[in-house]
Structure formats: C-alpha cells, structure tokens
Amino acid sequence: MISEIPLELLKEILQYLSLKDIKSFSTCSKQSRFRSLPSVFKAIAICQESARALRDGGSLCSVVTTIRYAILRPSNSSREVSQEQFHDLVKECRVSFDILKHFKNLEVIEIADFKLPEQFEYRLLSSTFKKLSTYPPFKNLKRIQMLSTSVRSDFSLAAQYEHYLDSLTDENNIFIKNGVRKQDEIANFPKGIFNLEELSLNVLEIYVDDSEREESIGFADELLASSRLVLKRLSIDVYHLLFSEKKNCIFPTLSFLSIWCGGMGIQDMSEISCSFPKIEELRVGGKRNRVYERIMMRPTKETPYVEIGRMPKLKRIFLPQPSDLYARFLDEGELDKTVEYWMGKRPDQEFKSLNPSPLTMLEQVEFCNGSTEGLECCIIDGDTRRWRATRSFSIRMEEDPTLRPVGWDFEVGADEAH
Template sequence: MSVALFSLPRELVDEILSYVSKRDFRRFSRCSRACRDFIIPLVFNRIEWRTPSRATAFRDGGIVGHLRPVVHHISMHIPGRSNELLRNIDAFMVYMDVLALFPNITSLWMNLSTIAELEPNLIQVIFTKLSTSPAFHTLKSLNFTCKRFASFSLHDLAGARNQDYYAALPEKYYEYLGPQIRSGHNVDPPPGPPGLTELIVVTNQFLLTPTRRAEPHMSFLHQSCAKTLTRLRIRSDAMFVAPDPKFDVSEHNFDWQGLKQLQLELGHTDLLILPEIRDRFRNIEDLVILKHGAWYGANQWLPDGEVTVPRETMLCNAFQGMKNLKRLRLPWPTNNSGGDLFHNESHISPEGLEKAINCWIRGGAEKLEKVVFAKDYPGNKQDQLLQSLVGFKIVKDSYRSASKGELWWRVEPELGEVLCFYIQGVGQRSMDELFQVPPDNPPVNLYGKQNWFS
C-alpha cells in the first residue's frame, strides 16, 4: 500500500483514503519505519470521511496512532439522505468523537444536511463540540456546507412535533434537535477557536441584516470569531436584506475590524445589499460578489417607505467611506430593472462604470487599486456560463494630485471566463485569480475558444 500511495499524484490521495480499511492499515504498518516517516506526512496530511466506518478506523492505536498527528485537514460528509435526521446525527456524533483524537487539525470541512429550523442549532453544537477538542486551539479554517430542507414535513420526524414524542427519544439527540427539545430556549454560543482566520458558509439562504432577536445565521458565532477572522466567504442561493428602522444595528453588530477579504457567491437576489456591506464591513480590503444573472433594483426604498433613491445614486454611494478597500469585483450593473438581463443594451456602459468608480474614490475609497465587473451570458449545452469582463485600474492624475478610475482591459464573451455551476464552489479560486489581467495571447479552451482564465 505504501509503495502504491507513494507513486500516485497527491491529488488522488483523498479519493484513495475514502476506500482505506483497517486491513490496509495493518499492511501499511509492515513497511520500514523510515519509509513510514517519509510517506505518512505526504499521504495523510488531508483525509476524507464519507462514512462513520472510515472515521472509526482512526480510533485504534499502533500505526493509526502515528497517523493522527500528521493530519492537518479533515473533510466530513454525512452519509444518509438529507431527510434522515437521526441517522445523520448518529454519523455526526461519531465524526466529532474521532475528531477529538487529532491534535493538529488546522482545516475542517463539514458537509452537513439538516432542515431550516435546526440549522442554527446544529452549527452551534459544532462550535460547542470543537471547544472541548484539541482542534479548538489549532483550527485556522472552517467550512460549513449545509444542505437545508425548508419544512419539518419533509424529514423522518414529520408529524411528531409534540414534546411527548421528543421526550421518548434517546437523550443523546436532545442537544442536536435544539429548540424542539428546549421549547425555544436558546443557549449562548461558546467562544470560537482563538486562531480561526477563515470561515466559509454554504447555505440555502442568508440574511445579512440583523433583527431584534438575533443575527440570523450568525447567531452561532461568538463575538470572538468576528475579531479573529480575516477571510469570510458565504455561498447562498439567496441573500436578503430586511432593514428595520427601529432597530439599532450598532448595538448588536459584530466587530469585524480584522476582516480583510469578503467573498459572496449568490443566486437570485437584488444588489441593494451593497449599502449594508458598506456599513457592516467598512474595513475590508478585498470584496468579491459573484452572482448569476445579476441586476440592480431601479430604486432603493428608504426605511420610512416614502422616499426612493435612484439606482445611479445608490451605486455612486455604495462604497463611500471604505478607506481600506483595494480590490473590488461586482456583477455588471444593468441600466433598467427588467427586460433581458443578458442583452448588451441592458447594462451600464463602461463610461458609466468609470463614473461610479470615481464617485467611490471621491467618497473616501482612496486606496482602491482594481475594479472588475462581470456580465453573464446564457449557458451552453455543457451547463456553462460565459462572462464578459471589464477591468479598471486606479491611476494618479499628475495635474490634480488625485486618483481616478481608468478603463484597463476588456474581455468579450467569446474570450471570457467559463464557469461551471456544478464544479465551481466557494474557496476554489484564490482572490488573486479573480483579479488577474488577461494575457495578450489567451490559451484555447476545450471548445476551441480562447479563454484567458484557464
């Protein structure tokens, strides 16, 4: 086994490990100690658990005990169907018990399944479990991929809402079912890992603006997490803004002073969220919003419900006061709120974009260096989406000793990026890749088109 693993590219290691059994471990233990000391860190740095049996294989001592200290990344996948809540909870309990045996975990990816009512509680339980494991002191990156069902009627506890039914369940399920057991009583989240710098959340819906009760889908986060994070990435089918004019956001807002990079991958939502991002993440340096079929609302309703702000004004005011903002990538704004979003004439001209950028600079975004706008085009038979890109760089005006936005480069649809909905995920592309300048001679992609991003 050791010879086979050593001879294969490292990219295949995770796939191999998903089929490793205890018998394989015993065979591996027969090779020389020098061979093991060289191979183990290379092969077992990243492991993947798709079933509880794969995780329990790491409980034993012997050679397995030697493997645990070299593991830095673990991917956990819930094996049951999304609506099999109790089975999923059983698997999750096994994973968390075995995780406690690993002393040097720096990256954790958890692919979970639950229903909407239980998602905040489940993530809160994860933080509680982490607080009692060695990973609490070593973890730097945490990724939640959470598939949600919208209703209690779609899972294996359907129709069993009464307390008598829940009381009859084994006690081990109580903390995972949360409010349904505690009759709505919420527990304060525990402090987050002190070294956590990156948080990735993948969920169906995400509410950006807090309400009086809590900060939805952030209620699992302790204030300490907001202080240590430098990178926050959220992928969601929809992100909503629900402003409440009677609610003082400043009293409940997290302190995101250390956050440098914010990346949002959104489905269908209006980009009226831009002012909210400005108010809540004022100190970020890199902001990326990736969105399919983007459009900006014609007008923004103010909280009193009587006055509207035109789209152009909202766009010009979107990033005022963000003194640390350096790189910005947004969907290409439309110049109307309806019609064909993929048609060329429905998008603001590059000259209009340049005007907005100069408004941001005059409004305080003095460190701005690069701005990229992406315009979507219909997908092809390969389930892919082409994007037309336009990039701006910020240059100094020697006559006025001021900065201004200037058109830098353009990429038409036939030369644009090729994005695949089914393989493109949060965190798979570095921030630098999203702002790279196209080469003079783009390579030819699989479909005979030149593609500068490949």
C-alpha cells in the same frame, strides 16, 4: 535502510514528490508506510469507517496529530435520511466526530452534506460544535467551510422529524440538548471559543447581528458572530442576507468579502459598507434575475454603488454591471465616472460632492453583466485607468482557482480516508 534516514530529512524529501509517488513509496514496506502516512493523509473525511481507524490502536491513529484538514461527512451524505435512520445519524455524529478532539493541529473543518431539513441540520451541527468547543485544541482552528446541507421539506415531514427527535433517549438526547437552549433555539457560542480567521457559509439565510438574542437563529449566524472580531476572510453563498437595524455588528479585521446572493438591493450595499469598513477585496454576485436587476435600477445621471466609497481600503472590486431605468447596462464611459468618484476625482452628479473617503489604494474593478462578458478597469499609478472587455468574473472564477472565494474549491490536495 529507510529507518536509518532521519525523520526530518525524509519529510523534506517527500515534499518534492507528487502524491502518487508518495503513495508508491508507502507501499514498499511497513517502515515506509508508517513514515509516509503524515504526508499522505493531510486531509481526512471523518465518517464511521475512518473514525474506527483513527482511534487508539487503529491503522491511522499515528496521523491524528498531523491532520490539518478534516471533513465532517455523515453516512447519509449521498441521500436524504429517513426518520428511522435519524437516531443512528445522531449517534454517528456524537461518536464519530468526537475523534476530532485528538486532532491537535487541525486548521480547517469542512462540513459535508447532511441531507436534513434545515432546523434539524442546525441542531446536529450546533450540538457537534458545542462539544468541540470544550476541547482546547479548537481554539487554534482557523477555517470552517460549510457546504449547502439543508433540504427543503414540507410541514408534515418536519413534524415527523420533530416527533422522532423527541424520541431520542440516553446519551443521544443529552448530545442534542447540549446544542439547543430551549425548544428550537440554537445554543450560543461564547465569543472567543472559535477564533476563526476564514469562514465559508453556504446556507439559505444568514443574519448579521451581534446583539443578545432571544429568538432562534441559525448555526451559521452563531459561527459568524462568535468570530467577528478576528475574522479576516468571509465568503457567503446565501439566498437571503439580513442585517441588524442596530448596525452593531462591525468586522474590524475583515479584508476579504465574497457575497453570492439570491437577492440584494441598494440598501444592502449601504449595510455592507457599514459592517465591513476595512475590506480590501469585495466580490458580489448572484443570479441575473435577482442581483443584476435589483441592485442598480438607477438613472445614468446618478453614481452607481456610491456606498462603496465608504470603504477606503478597497484594492479589488468585483460587482454586477449596473443598469439604468431602461434595463440598459451602463457602458465603459458611464462606469468610468463611478470609478472616478470612488477615487475622489469627480463629484457625484446627484449630491454634487466628492467621495469623502477616496479609494486611493484601488487597483482593479470588474463589472460582470451575467452573460459571457464584462468590463474591467485597471488603475495604474493611482491615476491612469485602462478599460477592456473581459469574460465575466463568475466564469473566470470557475476556470481560475486563484479567484475562487474560500470554500468554493473542494480539492484539498490529499487523500481522504473512507
């Protein structure tokens, strides 16, 4: 009898079965269904239907303490919401996502597609997470993956949404106002509320700053600022990446940084080296007409990416292949001089000086040129360098899940409840 097998032993057995086999086992009897639920539902999408099943007395109420991965997925995720539906969407976020307070072992939250204009999406997310921040279990939350949710809209459409937002009443109005300080400004998340170790942000714009701010900022900015002292991995897919002029936002524990940006310049690399001084892996990429042409239009006599020499703990680096003033990609020999400078073995030809912080731990460097090829350098024994032509990092990343930044692989390996 299944009921006679100790639960700990059954969990151990189920670990060696495929998800398909566990599903088959769960259909054998009510007892096997009940005992296998935690192994089937390790991840779940929170929507109106699943929220009902997760409440007290629901068919999935017994699994809430085992869920590690939750996806916030509103009912409009496959279409743009109309003004008339906005009130229902606010209510849905307020009621359905409230179920997360019962998830005592939740480690990852994925924010699915809201299909809303940016400012209204931020209000909903800010209000939702402001409410979640009051629940003690969420101090243990480790990772948030934010997909691209906002849609561009003209001023007339935004004005219509604003008018509809003003018409919210009762609990829905209180819920929205909880996430807003005044007018359109997003509420601050006090430091320590979310001690996130991993963040994956897919937004139009993000501002890296840790000052007391009066102006309105985005929801993603708040998540980043509130967790900067403990954050270990950060992936940003953004159109504009902005840094504070005060250079006051330092990430002391960050070891992995991936930036996929619509437009970057040489100054941005300098800012990155100041804000992320202890990273061990750096990945920078973007569209050819944005990053690759803007980031390094320098003469070959200068050392490209000289600012990276300020990050002495780097082990792996993935960068766009730099070009000279004639838009010619630098070749293997020219790039080898850059790697030698980083390692403190060759002076920069412009400043006639060695890198003051040699990258003694460097193991791998890859320059991708935005097409189907790139150049990869492998450092052996801290000195010997081997170069080879390879497919660009962006293509390899699509084919190899181990190379993907946090949040780019949406397969969570378990069923989603609908």
